[in-house]
Amino acid sequence: MMVPPPDPGREPRGRPPAPRPVLGGRTAWVVLTVGQFAAVIAVLQRSSLGVATTDAFARFGIAAATLATFSVVQLLVYAAMQVPVGVLIDRYGSKRLIVAGSLVLAAAQTMFAFAQSLPLAFAARIVLGIGDALTFISVMRLVPAWFPAHRSGQITTAVGPLNQLGFIVSGVGFAAVLAAAGWTPSFLLAALISVLAAGVVLLLLRDAPHGRRPCVPLGRALAVAGHDISEAWAEPGTRLAFWLGFLTLFPGMMFGVMWGYPFLVVGQGLSPGAAGALMTVLALSGLVYGVSVGALMNRHPYYRSRIGIGLAGLAAAVWAAVLLWPGAAPLWLLVVLVLVLPPTGVAAIMSFDFARTFNPASRLGSAIGLVNVGGFTGTLLAVLAIGLVLQLVTPGGSTAYSLAAFKWAFATQYALWAVGTVQTLRYRRRVERDLAERDPEALAALRRGVHLPPPA
Numbered sequence: 028m029m030v031p032p033p034d035p036g037r038e039p040r041g042r043p044p045a046p047r048p049v050l051g052g053r054t055a056w057v058v059l060t061v062g063q064f065a066a067v068i069a070v071l072q073r074s075s076l077g078v079a080t081t082d083a084f085a086r087f088g089i090a091a092a093t094l095a096t097f098s099v100v101q102l103l104v105y106a107a108m109q110v111p112v113g114v115l116i117d118r119y120g121s122k123r124l125i126v127a128g129s130l131v132l133a134a135a136q137t138m139f140a141f142a143q144s145l146p147l148a149f150a151a152r153i154v155l156g157i158g159d160a161l162t163f164i165s166v167m168r169l170v171p172a173w174f175p176a177h178r179s180g181q182i183t184t185a186v187g188p189l190n191q192l193g194f195i196v197s198g199v200g201f202a203a204v205l206a207a208a209g210w211t212p213s214f215l216l217a218a219l220i221s222v223l224a225a226g227v228v229l230l231l232l233r234d235a236p237h238g239r240r241p242c243v244p245l246g247r248a249l250a251v252a253g254h255d256i257s258e259a260w261a262e263p264g265t266r267l268a269f270w271l272g273f274l275t276l277f278p279g280m281m282f283g284v285m286w287g288y289p290f291l292v293v294g295q296g297l298s299p300g301a302a303g304a305l306m307t308v309l310a311l312s313g314l315v316y317g318v319s320v321g322a323l324m325n326r327h328p329y330y331r332s333r334i335g336i337g338l339a340g341l342a343a344a345v346w347a348a349v350l351l352w353p354g355a356a357p358l359w360l361l362v363v364l365v366l367v368l369p370p371t372g373v374a375a376i377m378s379f380d381f382a383r384t385f386n387p388a389s390r391l392g393s394a395i396g397l398v399n400v401g402g403f404t405g406t407l408l409a410v411l412a413i414g415l416v417l418q419l420v421t422p423g424g425s426t427a428y429s430l431a432a433f434k435w436a437f438a439t440q441y442a443l444w445a446v447g448t449v450q451t452l453r454y455r456r457r458v459e460r461d462l463a464e465r466d467p468e469a470l471a472a473l474r475r476g477v478h479l480p481p482p483a
Contacts, residue, residue, distance in 0.1 A: 048243040055173035062166040069162040070193025104156030106403035113396020120234035121165040127162030129225035133218040140214035171383040172235040180380040184321025187376030188313040255390035264385025267454035268378040269401035274447025276375035276402030279368040294433035313369035335374035413440040
């Protein structure tokens with residue numbers, strides 16, 4: 028039986044295949060905006076305890092030192108989760124993890140809303156650290172999935188600082204609700220917002236323009252995960268990104284999350300209002316640097332790690348002026364300080380693009396997780412070292428820390444800067460040597476300012 032030829036004047040049966048989204052097109056921006064919304068909400072949840080400090084003292088009957096351990100525990104959990112989350116991204120994609128992270132954050136804030144005892148409060152912060160970890164690098168993974176290589180770096184450096192909006196929403200919106208409604212309703216509302224974020228992500232976010240690759244069967248999942256982590260860590264470009272993040276993330280993160288406000292109020296003698304204004308400048312300037320410094324680093328891919336070292340050196344120089352100033356530093360110098368810290372964070376975010384440059388897409392989640400461990404390892408060491416020195420140089424276990432104690436404590440940053448700079452330069456040379464052996468043309472192109480595509 029002969030099949031008649033199709034009539035050119037008639038439409039074929041069924042719907043024509045939908046056109047695939049293009050890299051960097053409208054769909055890419057919708058996906059990234061939705062992911063960014065979830066990341067901002069995660070930062071809101073992360074910083075909500077800082078806004079509720081006074082209420083927490085009264086609710087749990089604790090002192091400042093005990094409250095500080097909440098943030099340390101949360102950061103420890105966050106750092107420990109980076110590599111497992113990276114493996115999960117490679118297996119399940121960003122969408123599932125962002126939805127899961129938002130729901131875990133909602134559960135954590137619900138626990139915190141009803142917590143009356145320290146064990147439950149600590150458990151809530153541990154759960155919050157897990158949800159935060161699930162969200163952030165899952166959002167960062169969307170950038171190389173949806174945007175071409177020559178735009179990925181600049182977009183990456185803009186996405187990270189935009190998360191600072193979460194600090195502003197927390198400091199203004201959450202603080203207002205807390206003052207008006209009290210502890211339990213405020214944290215329940217925060218939990219509800221994370222549920223909303225999960226719903227938006229579920230409806231609008233996609234992992235990649237061409238769909239997510241099939242999952243590895245469960246029987247092989249651990250072996251594949253171990254192989255991906257090993258291969259990503261063996262890549263010199265991943266180690267360069269690890270140490271660049273170590274060098275550049277901790278100055279702004281440590282100051283913004285933990286020790287900046289006490290340093291300004293207790294150490295420098297500023298009023299809470301003046302200290303709050305400086306912390307706001309710290310957050311807002313990060314948005315500007317995310318575009319300007321990000322554009323500079325994106326325009327010169329060969330010099331990105333050198334720019335990062337230079338920005339860390341600038342922060343170290345301004346810190347030296349603050350710490351060596353006789354007595355309290357003048358306000359203008361403190362303004363300069365909070366303006367030179369955020370650019371180092373932009374360089375830390377750029378380290379994620381190193382992971383994209385030197386790792387194939389199949390293990391990119393694992394590589395990003397390893398890179399993020401570097402930044403948060405530096406932050407944890409800085410937070411713990413400053414706290415330890417403050418305690419050691421203050422007699423009798425007092426919490427009335429002097430300006431001299433703060434100066435000795437913040438001087439510990441120079442040990443971290445030294446280690447980070449040496450290691451970043453070391454692995455920069457190794458990456459260059461490796462590229463020269465494997466692909467001299469790629470190295471020449473990188474020196475000309477060409478962004479290298481990820482390896483196959």
